[in-house]
Amino acid sequence: METSTDGAAGPSTPAAVPPASLSPSRAGDFMQCPLLYRFRVIDRLPEKPSEAATRGTLVHAVLERLFDAPAAERTASRARSLVPGQWDRLRESRPEVVELFADDPGGERLARWLGEAEHLVERWFTLEDPTRLEPAERELFVEAELESGLKLRGIIDRVDVASTGEVRIVDYKTGKAPRPEYAEGALFQMKFYALVVWRLKKVVPRRLQLVYLGSGDVLTYDPVLADLERVERKLLALWEAILSATETGDWRPRPTKLCGWCDHQAVCPEFGGTPPPYPLSVRSADGREAGSARD
Ligand code: SF4
Numbered sequence: 359m360e361t362s363t364d365g366a367a368g369p370s371t372p373a374a375v376p377p378a379s380l381s382p383s384r385a386g387d388f389m390q391c392p393l394l395y396r397f398r399v400i401d402r403l404p405e406k407p408s409e410a411a412t413r414g415t416l417v418h419a420v421l422e423r424l425f426d427a428p429a430a431e432r433t434a435s436r437a438r439s440l441v442p443g444q445w446d447r448l449r450e451s452r453p454e455v456v457e458l459f460a461d462d463p464g465g466e467r468l469a470r471w472l473g474e475a476e477h478l479v480e481r482w483f484t485l486e487d488p489t490r491l492e493p494a495e496r497e498l499f500v501e502a503e504l505e506s507g508l509k510l511r512g513i514i515d516r517v518d519v520a521s522t523g524e525v526r527i528v529d530y531k532t533g534k535a536p537r538p539e540y541a542e543g544a545l546f547q548m549k550f551y552a553l554v555v556w557r558l559k560k561v562v563p564r565r566l567q568l569v570y571l572g573s574g575d576v577l578t579y580d581p582v583l584a585d586l587e588r589v590e591r592k593l594l595a596l597w598e599a600i601l602s603a604t605e606t607g608d609w610r611p612r613p614t615k616l617c618g619w620c621d622h623q624a625v626c627p628e629f630g631g632t633p634p635p636y637p638l639s640v641r642s643a644d645g646r647e648a649g650s651a652r653d
Contacts (some may be wrong), residue, residue: 374400374637376604379501379509380597382547388600390616393633395600396609397622401634405621407455409471412448414532417478417571418515419444421530422496424488432488438476445472478532478571485569485576494519502557504590508597510554512547517555524564527551531568535575544568545579549589552581562586607640609633 377384377399388395397403420440424432449456459468482488495517503509516528527548536544548566556562568577603609613628623629 374402376400376638377600379511380593380600381510381512382550383512385550385593385596386546388596390614391612391620392599392603393609393611393626394620394622396603397625397633400604400636400638403622403625403634407452407458409458410532412455412458413471413475413478416441416444416448416475417532418497418530419448420475420479421482422515425491425493425496429489429492434480434483437479437482441472441476441479445475481571481574482530482569484574485571491518493517500551500554500558502554504557504594506594506597508594510550510557510593512551512554514551514555520564523561525555525559525561526565526567527555527563528567528569531570532572533570534573535568535570535577541577544577546589548579549581549585550593553586553589553593556583556586604638605641607636607638 384395384399387398398405420437423440423444424437427436459465459471462468493516495514498514498517499511500514501509501511514527515530518526518528520526529548529551545566545568548568552563552566562581562583564580566579566581570577611626611628617623617626617628620626623631625631625633627633
């Protein structure tokens, strides 16, 4: 899982700033729809919490905390028992998630939702054995700067280091594994992290591992240096495109079926909406500063 590390929307973060770094999520946003990227990173428009994303955050917290216990005590029942307490902590740190169940005074939907989170946690034990794992890192924030000045950042769910020094990067997904033809897209995030680790530690991770709790699948990939060089070239090209759109203010909507999950249809031209005035200075085609739409 990757949480916001580079300016994704939050309910109380209105200040507009030019993009300064790239994370896998925001790179994915730009590839999906440049206008979505603008709304999230530059305008920082608020987004409603979703049940699925919040459940993902909760399950990640439980899996992370389970490793606080001695190896022999990392059982499924212990993991399940952590769910209510981690839900309490999440509500404290992100009070907006309470909205999700505002229309559920009897608590039935919340109980069902918590049960689903427990089910996902339990399924993890069919895929990995935490009594035999000693992660080197959990929820590791990483940041590396490329020669071009581009900063890459993100949060890695788990890093395992073997006695031989070999590194495995692990990411938990609470959804289902993609069909094989879409596996490359899923691995993009992992190769992004592998590139950052390589840049930071001069070590190419031995294995990238995606653990899909929704479907009970594990997807692995053993990268080589050429993979990381390729992803670096891709990210540099992406960053050039982002900088160009930032300067010109030309953020094109790219409608797909994923629009159904977009919180910003009301301000999207594809759905009859009008984006808010562009809050940054723009350059005209001849390179001169043309001011911002708010000037
Ligand atoms: S509704 Fe679709 S096209 Fe419009 S901003 Fe969202 S993702 Fe992009």
